Each structure stands twice: as C-alpha cells, then as structure tokens.
Amino acid sequence: MSNSIFLFFFSIFYISSTSSSSTSINTTHKCSVQQTLSLLQFKQNLSSINSSIDDTYYSPCADWLGSGYNPIMMNWKTSTDCCDWNGVTCDHSTGDVISLDLSCGMVQGTIHPHTTLFHLPHLQRLNLAYNDFTNSQLPADIGRLSKSLTHLNISNCGFNGKVPTDISHLHKLVSLDLSLNWNGTDFLKLEPHVFINLLQNSTVMEQLSLEYVNISSVLPTNLNISSSSSLKLLNLGSTGLQGNLPHNIFSLQSLETLDLSDNSLTGHIPSEISLLPKMVTLDLSYNGMDNLLIQPHIFRTLLTNSTFLRDLWVGEVKIALVLPTYLNISSSLRSLRLPSTSLQGKLPDNIFNLEYLEVLDLSGNNNLSGPFPKVNTSSSIPLTSLKSLYLSDCGLNGSLPKSLGNLKYLEYLYLSNNKFQGNMPLELFSLQSLKRLSLANNQLTGQIDMLDNGPILQTFQRLTNLTGLDLSYNNFRGDWELDALSSSLTNLESLVLSYSGISVTTSNASRYVNLGFRVLSLASCSLKVFPVSIRAMTHLEKLDMSNNDIQGHIPDWIGEIGNRLFVLNLANNSLTGIIPNVYKDWSLLTGLILNGNQLEGKVPTSLNKCQRLMVIDLGNNQLSDTFPSWLGDLPNLKVLVLRSNNFHGAIVTSSKVEFPFQHLQVLDLSDNGFVGQLPTKYFQNFNAMKNVL
The missing domain is CATH 3.80.10.10 (Ribonuclease Inhibitor)
Incomplete structure (x- = not known):
C-alpha cells in the first residue's frame, strides 16, 4: 500500500x-x-x-x-x-x-x-x-x-x-x-x-x-x-x-x-x-604505559587547587611521584584512581582520613612499600565516606591492622598480590556493608571458619551482602561446607578458594538456596565428590575444580550448567568413565581442561558446536579414539593437547574448512599410538605457530 x-x-x-x-x-x-x-x-x-x-x-x-x-x-x-x-x-x-x-x-x-x-x-x-x-x-x-x-x-x-x-x-x-x-x-x-x-x-x-x-x-x-x-x-x-x-x-x-x-x-x-x-x-587513563606523562608538581597542583574536581582517573599515566607522609588534596575530591602510575614510597598516614573520599585506587604501583596504615579513630573525621579501596599489586607487607574494621562503610576491598602476613583480623567481619573482598596471593595464615556455633558471629556469616570472595593462594586453615556457605551468603556470585589452604566438602543436599554463582574456583580444596548443587548454577561462567580428588564420572547433567560458561577446568582429579557428549549449548566456552584423569572413550563430537573454544586439554587420560580432525573446524582454537592417551591410526585431514587449525599455536600429540605422517596441509596452515614468541 x-x-x-x-x-x-x-x-x-x-x-x-x-x-x-x-x-x-x-x-x-x-x-x-x-x-x-x-x-x-x-x-x-x-x-x-x-x-x-x-x-x-x-x-x-x-x-x-x-x-x-x-x-x-x-x-x-x-x-x-x-x-x-x-x-x-x-x-x-x-x-x-x-x-x-x-x-x-x-x-x-x-x-x-x-x-x-x-x-x-x-x-x-x-x-x-x-x-x-x-x-x-x-x-x-x-x-x-x-x-x-x-x-x-x-x-x-x-x-x-x-x-x-x-x-x-x-x-x-x-x-x-x-x-x-x-x-x-x-x-x-x-x-x-x-x-x-x-x-x-x-x-x-x-x-x-x-x-x-x-x-x-x-x-x-x-x-x-x-x-x-x-x-x-x-x-x-x-x-x-x-x-x-x-x-x-x-x-x-x-x-x-x-x-x-x-x-x-x-x-x-x-x-x-x-x-x-x-x-x-577527568579521565586520562590507559593510554599506554610510559606514553603519557604528568610532572609530579603539576599533579600536586591538580590535587590541591581543583575547586570542583570530584573524580580523577589517571591510570597508567606515568607520575613517578614519591608519596609524601601527609596527602594534601582538595576537599571536593570523591574518587581518586591512580593505578599503575609509578608511585613510590609508603602510603601516607592520613590516607584513610580524607573526609569525603569514597573511592581510592592505587593498585598496580608495585614500587610502594611498608605496612597497611592504621585507621586513626581518634581523629574528628567521621570516616563515613570510603566505600571502595583498591590496593592490589602494591608491594605492601606486614599484618593487616585491627583498625581496618573502622572503615565501616567499605563495600569493595582489594588487597591481593601483596606480601601481607599473619592472621586475618576478626574486625574485618564487622564490615557488614562489604560486597567484594579479595585477599588473594598473600602470605596470610590462621584458622578461618565459615559458620559460627556460638551466639556472637565472628566469621563470614556476618557478611550477608558479600557478592565476591577471593582468598586464593594463601595459607589458611578451615573446613567449609559448600551448601551451608551458599545458604548463608545468599548474594554470593563469585567464590575463589583455590590454593587457599581451605578444605571444601559438600553434603550434596537436594535443596539449594543460592543459584546465582557466576564464578566457582575450588582448585586444590580437597574435594572428594562432584557437588550436585552445581547443577542448579545456571548462570555459571567459570568452574574450576582442578587438583582435587574427585572420583566417579563426570555427571551427564554437566551440560545444564551455564549456557554462559567460559571455562571448565576439572584437571588432575580421579574422574573415570567417558566424557559426556552434551556440549552443544555451550556457545561461549573458550577453555575445556580435563587433563590428568582416567577418562575413557572418544572425544565428544558436540564440541564442534563450541565455536569460541581456544583451549582443549585432554592430555594424560585413557581416551581411545582416532585423530579428531573435525576440531580443525573450530575457528579460534589455539591450544590442543591430546598427549598420553590411547589415540591411534593415521592423522587424516577430513576438516570441512579450507584452512583447518588456522590459529593453532600449541599442538601436543605425544605418547599416543598415531601412525604415518602429519599431513602437509596442517604444516602449511600452522601460521599462528610462527608468531609465538
């Protein structure tokens, strides 16, 4: 019409x-x-x-x-x-x-x-x-x-x-x-x-x-x-x-x-x-390390004289400033982000007593040194403003002070990749506004319990607003029950306990309270069984349960978790049986790592539906199959490890694409029963290997 x-x-x-x-x-x-x-x-x-x-x-x-x-x-x-x-x-x-x-x-x-x-x-x-x-x-x-x-x-x-x-x-x-x-x-x-x-x-x-x-x-x-x-x-x-x-x-x-x-x-x-x-x-951040420079005296003038400046972000802009013992900044500043700016020296004594500051990010300044400053409670400043504190990769050492608990409105605390030692102060559990806590990759020790048995709560059970927790790569002790944890911390979306020293068990209960996990990283946590509660985690993006002692089969329902799953790592366990052929819906999967188990059978053909796969590691198992040439159709595959299995027969080129394995950088077929020659077509197309440094 x-x-x-x-x-x-x-x-x-x-x-x-x-x-x-x-x-x-x-x-x-x-x-x-x-x-x-x-x-x-x-x-x-x-x-x-x-x-x-x-x-x-x-x-x-x-x-x-x-x-x-x-x-x-x-x-x-x-x-x-x-x-x-x-x-x-x-x-x-x-x-x-x-x-x-x-x-x-x-x-x-x-x-x-x-x-x-x-x-x-x-x-x-x-x-x-x-x-x-x-x-x-x-x-x-x-x-x-x-x-x-x-x-x-x-x-x-x-x-x-x-x-x-x-x-x-x-x-x-x-x-x-x-x-x-x-x-x-x-x-x-x-x-x-x-x-x-x-x-x-x-x-x-x-x-x-x-x-x-x-x-x-x-x-x-x-x-x-x-x-x-x-x-x-x-x-x-x-x-x-x-x-x-x-x-x-x-x-x-x-x-x-x-x-x-x-x-x-x-x-x-x-x-x-x-x-x-x-x-x-003002945001000048991330223009390439050492490309954009600001003279220290200009930076100090900017901090002190800008009447209305509320948010300053100059990450990866080189300042090379030795921090003074007392930090003098404009009272209007609410957010100060200086990650990876070559700052040096110790953190100023008054850094947590800046009355109106809500966000402080000094992460990536690994030339900083010294202990975590004490939060001065004798000051007349009420300490009600600071909500986000990012001090990861700063070279800080010593113990975490009890006065950390005085930052009572803190929501985000990132202290990973430093040299902190000693126990985690119990006062940390009084920060009930805390949403994200990362203490990863330090040298912290001591017993940490998940749940309290007494009338006074002094553990993570108090942190009911917590959405992300990362205690990985420390030397803690403790036995945590996964289902009790998810029932207690119902807002938790990311849990990273890998190599933390904490042992994780599961009751495999039939009722699950928290279904919102997006990241679950439990490598080297002494797990013995595959937690059934994972089946209900439909929003899961990363699952790492490597280096445990999980026995039995990979459950057939594994394909039900996360259509958003990016990484599945079950390496170095005691898994047996076949790899379930249930991966057709994992369109976002980039990494599948199952090496170091006792898996048998063939490589599941449904993996050809996972077009974003970059890493497939099936090494050190008991798989018995011919060469899965159809993996050459995956357009993003960079790493393929099939070593130490029972693969056999000639390596043939039955790929449907003209240039198979075009982006492959690592190929390990050693310790198998293959015969014949690697096809010339593959060698001609391994261009990505030529560019690997």
Missing part, C-alpha cells in the same frame, strides 16, 4: 474516531494525522525484542535508568492520540511531536535510510539508546533535522558503518551521544574531518560522547575550539586517538567532564590541566 493511499484511509479513520470526543473547543491540540502516520510507519519496520531478556544479573538499563527494559511501543495504536503514546512528547499548543524517547524500549529492527522520523519537522529530542538496531546505519538524511534537533542519543544500539557527514550540519545540537555502537564485528566509524567539523561547528554543544566510536586519527596540535565554547562534557574514550594532547583542550572554560581514556596519546600533560575552573571529572 502506497503512503498516499495509507494516509487517505488513515485520515478518514482518524477523523471519525476523534470527532465524537471533541464536542467542545479544546486548547490542547492533538497530534496531526501526518505525524501520527510517520510514527506508525516507523514502527512497522520494527519489532519487540524477546521479553525473556535476562537483566537480573546484568542490565545496563538498570545501571543507567534505575529500571530494566520495557516494551515501550506497545500502546502505539490508531485509537489513541499519538501525544499519549509511551515515549512521545508533543508541544500541546501545536500538537507537533517534539520528543521521541525509546531508550531501553526493547525495540529491534532496521532503520531505513529514508526513515519517516525525518517527517517530524519539529523533533527536538531523539533517544534510541539501549535497543537493537544491528545492521542499521545512521541515515545520511539526518541533516534534515538541522532546524530543530537539539538532543540525539543512539548509544548502545548496534549501529554500524560511518557516521554521515551531515551530522555536523546539526547546528542546534546541545547533546550528542554516539557511544558504544558495536554490531558484533566493528564499532561505529567517524571520519576524522567529520569529527573536527563537529567540534568546531556546533557552537551550542554542551555534551559530546563518542566513547568507542572509531575515529583512529592523530590529533591536530590545535583543535581550533574557542575557549568560550559551551562544551561541558567531552567523552573521547576508546576512540583510537593518537599523538600529543592539544594544549587548548585544557582551555575550555565550561568543561566539566573530560574523558580521553584508552587511546594512544603521548607526550606531557600540560600545566593548563590544573587551571580548568569548572572541571568535575
């Missing part, structure tokens, strides 16, 4: 359906026939994303909006005024559509080059964020909205191709967000000259977010932006920018948020960085 015929019949229906309700003159105008038609035709090309979207464990919309997804176009019907439709806002004095907000609307489909959205001549705000428009391109006709559009947000939508040149013609744009558009292969591209024009021509632009938009350009020495520019937010994180930082980027007097992280920027950060009068958030 042509647009004109559709419009004719729709007009008749629209007039008849509204005339009966309009018995008196109303000062509020209804949506026009033409604009209603434009919205309905836009909807025709779209559908609703399956309502089974699981945002329980990860929902960007929940993080962004505080709520999950919502099928927003469900009430778009001809029987109601379009000004009353979800996501549509009209100018009630004219009836014109001025805003369309479909963010997190569960919308899926293709936006065509001549979309009817451009038939809304008064559209000021267009928000399509967090929907699925994969294989769509931002239409070249976007410039048709140059007289009206002030806000455009297409972030997290799957758009691909190039951003059209005409986007720089939208002179009224106040806010533009093109960030995080990934179609499964490439990010959205923005030509460097379009980017420069966008910066220079949008004189009223206040917010420009291009995070993960592929610009891939060397920055000019002068961006030619007026210091009186209206820009308040400039996010150029992960855009492939290269070269030295233009000095005039730090002369933008209105700038409040600047993100240049995750690029390949070089040179010294200019002294003008400490003169931005309204700067609130």
Whole structure:
C-alpha cells in the first residue's frame, strides 16, 4: 500500500474516531494525522525484542535508568492520540511531536535510510539508546533535522558503518551521544574531518560522547575550539586517538567532564590541566604505559587547587611521584584512581582520613612499600565516606591492622598480590556493608571458619551482602561446607578458594538456596565428590575444580550448567568413565581442561558446536579414539593437547574448512599410538605457530 493511499484511509479513520470526543473547543491540540502516520510507519519496520531478556544479573538499563527494559511501543495504536503514546512528547499548543524517547524500549529492527522520523519537522529530542538496531546505519538524511534537533542519543544500539557527514550540519545540537555502537564485528566509524567539523561547528554543544566510536586519527596540535565554547562534557574514550594532547583542550572554560581514556596519546600533560575552573571529572587513563606523562608538581597542583574536581582517573599515566607522609588534596575530591602510575614510597598516614573520599585506587604501583596504615579513630573525621579501596599489586607487607574494621562503610576491598602476613583480623567481619573482598596471593595464615556455633558471629556469616570472595593462594586453615556457605551468603556470585589452604566438602543436599554463582574456583580444596548443587548454577561462567580428588564420572547433567560458561577446568582429579557428549549449548566456552584423569572413550563430537573454544586439554587420560580432525573446524582454537592417551591410526585431514587449525599455536600429540605422517596441509596452515614468541 502506497503512503498516499495509507494516509487517505488513515485520515478518514482518524477523523471519525476523534470527532465524537471533541464536542467542545479544546486548547490542547492533538497530534496531526501526518505525524501520527510517520510514527506508525516507523514502527512497522520494527519489532519487540524477546521479553525473556535476562537483566537480573546484568542490565545496563538498570545501571543507567534505575529500571530494566520495557516494551515501550506497545500502546502505539490508531485509537489513541499519538501525544499519549509511551515515549512521545508533543508541544500541546501545536500538537507537533517534539520528543521521541525509546531508550531501553526493547525495540529491534532496521532503520531505513529514508526513515519517516525525518517527517517530524519539529523533533527536538531523539533517544534510541539501549535497543537493537544491528545492521542499521545512521541515515545520511539526518541533516534534515538541522532546524530543530537539539538532543540525539543512539548509544548502545548496534549501529554500524560511518557516521554521515551531515551530522555536523546539526547546528542546534546541545547533546550528542554516539557511544558504544558495536554490531558484533566493528564499532561505529567517524571520519576524522567529520569529527573536527563537529567540534568546531556546533557552537551550542554542551555534551559530546563518542566513547568507542572509531575515529583512529592523530590529533591536530590545535583543535581550533574557542575557549568560550559551551562544551561541558567531552567523552573521547576508546576512540583510537593518537599523538600529543592539544594544549587548548585544557582551555575550555565550561568543561566539566573530560574523558580521553584508552587511546594512544603521548607526550606531557600540560600545566593548563590544573587551571580548568569548572572541571568535575577527568579521565586520562590507559593510554599506554610510559606514553603519557604528568610532572609530579603539576599533579600536586591538580590535587590541591581543583575547586570542583570530584573524580580523577589517571591510570597508567606515568607520575613517578614519591608519596609524601601527609596527602594534601582538595576537599571536593570523591574518587581518586591512580593505578599503575609509578608511585613510590609508603602510603601516607592520613590516607584513610580524607573526609569525603569514597573511592581510592592505587593498585598496580608495585614500587610502594611498608605496612597497611592504621585507621586513626581518634581523629574528628567521621570516616563515613570510603566505600571502595583498591590496593592490589602494591608491594605492601606486614599484618593487616585491627583498625581496618573502622572503615565501616567499605563495600569493595582489594588487597591481593601483596606480601601481607599473619592472621586475618576478626574486625574485618564487622564490615557488614562489604560486597567484594579479595585477599588473594598473600602470605596470610590462621584458622578461618565459615559458620559460627556460638551466639556472637565472628566469621563470614556476618557478611550477608558479600557478592565476591577471593582468598586464593594463601595459607589458611578451615573446613567449609559448600551448601551451608551458599545458604548463608545468599548474594554470593563469585567464590575463589583455590590454593587457599581451605578444605571444601559438600553434603550434596537436594535443596539449594543460592543459584546465582557466576564464578566457582575450588582448585586444590580437597574435594572428594562432584557437588550436585552445581547443577542448579545456571548462570555459571567459570568452574574450576582442578587438583582435587574427585572420583566417579563426570555427571551427564554437566551440560545444564551455564549456557554462559567460559571455562571448565576439572584437571588432575580421579574422574573415570567417558566424557559426556552434551556440549552443544555451550556457545561461549573458550577453555575445556580435563587433563590428568582416567577418562575413557572418544572425544565428544558436540564440541564442534563450541565455536569460541581456544583451549582443549585432554592430555594424560585413557581416551581411545582416532585423530579428531573435525576440531580443525573450530575457528579460534589455539591450544590442543591430546598427549598420553590411547589415540591411534593415521592423522587424516577430513576438516570441512579450507584452512583447518588456522590459529593453532600449541599442538601436543605425544605418547599416543598415531601412525604415518602429519599431513602437509596442517604444516602449511600452522601460521599462528610462527608468531609465538
């Protein structure tokens, strides 16, 4: 049906359906026939994303909006005024559509080059964020909205191709967000000259977010932006920018948020960085170690003189500062992130007494030394602010002080990869706000019980908000019962006890309370049986129960756990029987490690469904099979270990692909019964092995 015929019949229906309700003159105008038609035709090309979207464990919309997804176009019907439709806002004095907000609307489909959205001549705000428009391109006709559009947000939508040149013609744009558009292969591209024009021509632009938009350009020495520019937010994180930082980027007097992280920027950060009068958030992190430098005196000035600075993140920017005994920073600072910045010396005595600081990250500064500072309780400062503390890989030593328990609002505590010794202080269990605790890879000792028998709780049972616990690679003692632990800590998602010294048992009860585990790492925990409770862990992403004494068969229900599973490691146990052929649904699996058992039979053919597999280690078993040449079809396979089994026969090339084992870097077929020669075709295709250092 042509647009004109559709419009004719729709007009008749629209007039008849509204005339009966309009018995008196109303000062509020209804949506026009033409604009209603434009919205309905836009909807025709779209559908609703399956309502089974699981945002329980990860929902960007929940993080962004505080709520999950919502099928927003469900009430778009001809029987109601379009000004009353979800996501549509009209100018009630004219009836014109001025805003369309479909963010997190569960919308899926293709936006065509001549979309009817451009038939809304008064559209000021267009928000399509967090929907699925994969294989769509931002239409070249976007410039048709140059007289009206002030806000455009297409972030997290799957758009691909190039951003059209005409986007720089939208002179009224106040806010533009093109960030995080990934179609499964490439990010959205923005030509460097379009980017420069966008910066220079949008004189009223206040917010420009291009995070993960592929610009891939060397920055000019002068961006030619007026210091009186209206820009308040400039996010150029992960855009492939290269070269030295233009000095005039730090002369933008209105700038409040600047993100240049995750690029390949070089040179010294200019002294003008400490003169931005309204700067609130600054992120220069991860531009390549030793590429981007900031002089210590400039950094100290930035810390002390920035009146409004709340969030500072300069990870992997070389500062090379010897920390003073007393840290003097602006009272406005809430978040200070300095990972891997070559800091030296001891942690300042007052580092935990900074009144308003909520996040402190000094991880990766392995030239730091000395003990963990005491938390001064005699200070008049209430110590109510610090919520996140990251001190992993810092070279710290000594014992953990009892005063650690005074940081009572702490939610995230990461102290892994240091040299801490002694017992874990019981005061740590008073931090009832704690969500994540990592003490991995230290030299901590002592008895740690999971459950209390007495009336006063002094163990992990008190930490009911805990979602992640990592005690691996220490010298603790204790016997933990897995089912009791999951019943007690019902929010726990990640449990890492590998090589911690703690023994784990299981009652194999038939009722399970916590089904939310995503990471379960119990290597070398003296396990004797395969825990049945794992069967209910449908969100599992990593399962490591290697180096135990688990006996019996790999259960047939193993395929039921995690369609999200990335790694399964059952190496060095006493498992017998065959490897179940149940892996067709493990589309995300990258590592299968079963070496060092007593497994028999053949390699399960359902592994050819696991297209992301990178590592398969079946060595040191009793498998009896011919060479599984079909593994050559796996496009990402890098490591294949079949050593010390009963494989036999000639190695044949029956792969369906032209170049089998194209990315293979390690192949171990030793100590088997193979005969004949390794096919020349394989040697010709082992190109990845030539590049292994």
